[in-house]
Amino acid sequence: QQQLQTDLQRLQQGYPLAYLLGEKAFWDMTLTVTEDTLIPRPDTETLVEVILSLLPPSFNGRLLELGTGSGAIAIALSRELPDSRIYACDIHQAALNIAETNAQHWQRAPISFFRSDWFKVLDKVHDSSPLQKPFTLIVSNPPYIAPQDPHLAKLTFEPAKALIAKQNGLADIRQIITRTPQHLLSNGWLIVEHGYHQGQAVRDLFKAAGQWQDITTHCDLGGNERVSVARLN
Numbered sequence: 001q002q003q004l005q006t007d008l009q010r011l012q013q014g015y016p017l018a019y020l021l022g023e024k025a026f027w028d029m030t031l032t033v034t035e036d037t038l039i040p041r042p043d044t045e046t047l048v049e050v051i052l053s054l055l056p057p058s059f060n061g062r063l064l065e066l067g068t069g070s071g072a073i074a075i076a077l078s079r080e081l082p083d084s085r086i087y088a089c090d091i092h093q094a095a096l097n098i099a100e101t102n103a104q105h106w107q108r109a110p111i112s113f114f115r116s117d118w119f120k121v122l123d124k125v126h127d128s129s130p131l132q133k134p135f136t137l138i139v140s141n142p143p144y145i146a147p148q149d150p151h152l153a154k155l156t157f158e159p160a161k162a163l164i165a166k167q168n169g170l171a172d173i174r175q176i177i178t179r180t181p182q183h184l185l186s187n188g189w190l191i192v193e194h195g196y197h198q199g200q201a202v203r204d205l206f207k208a209a210g211q212w213q214d215i216t217t218h219c220d221l222g223g224n225e226r227v228s229v230a231r232l233n
Contacts, residue, residue: 015157027076029106036094038162040072043220044141046227047193048076050218051139054189054229059084061136064183066118066176067091069162071099071111073139078109085109087131089116092161118172119179134185141193142172169195174205177230181211184232191229199225206230 007020018024018039024031026040027048033039055061060083065074068088078086086109090096096113103111114121114131125131143162145152146169155163165171173192180190190212194202199217206212212230220226 014154019157024070026070026072028079029072029075029102031070031072031075031102031106032098033070034094034098035157036092036159037070037098038158040070043222043224043226044072044193045076046218046220047073047139047141047191048080050191050227050229051077051137051189052080055081055084055137057081059136061085062087062133064088064135064138066138066140067142067162068099068113069095069141071102071113073141074099074111075103075106077139078103078107078111082108086111087114087135088112089114089118089121091115091117092159095159095162118175119183122183134183135188136185137189137191138176138180138184139191140176142176144169144173144194144198168201169198170201170205173198173202177202177205177209177212181209181232186232188232189229190232191227193227194225196220196222196224196226199228202228 016039018033019035024033024040059081062085065088068074068090074086074088088111093115100113122131143165145163147164203215206215211233213233214231216229217225218227
């Protein structure tokens with residue numbers, strides 16, 4: 001009874017139900033989540049759907065996810081592309097521990113998790129490392145909320161580092177767009193999730209980089225621009 005009252009008070013204060021339950025549904029899975037991970041959103045399933053529209057079910061190439069968090073995207077892809085080889089990184093070891101737990105329950109294709117701040121580890125690896133070979137597709141749902149965004153008031157319990165980016169929310173996306181080409185096969189894809197109002201800005205970043213073609217943006221379930229895609233020249 002006492003615990004129930006405490007839980008109800010926390011929910012009234014805005015504490016996320018997913019953290020209280022320790023789980024969240026995503027794709028066809030129920031994933032473990034903690035305060036060390038962002039809570040997977042239905043809108044992020046758009047990211048998975050876009051990737052599956054680009055790759056056949058028999059795809060057996062290499063994929064990389066930057067900033068995996070709970071592992072939601074990488075694991076969903078492993079279930080739909082069971083012949084693929086998936087790599088996924090996060091800067092936070094606590095998040096990687098959760099992702100690995102989720103993968104043990106749900107993965108079909110093998111996923112290699114490793115700790116890295118975006119491409120830092122890939123830039124340093126030895127020539128014989130499997131991380132040195134280029135990928136067919138790189139995907140990321142990076143931090144994209146501007147520090148002054150009023151929406152942050154509703155997200156106080158989630159890890160700020162997974163939400164907030166400088167340069168009006170575009171700093172991490174800009175870095176990923178700039179640095180991805182050296183880790184991608186020619187004609188390979190980069191897919192990023194972004195804020196509902198950032199579609200044009202992200203397309204402009206792809207164009208300004210001068211190495212991308214077929215730049216398109218896809219809408220989420222609410223009809224907002226949410227996922228942008230480009231192919232390396």
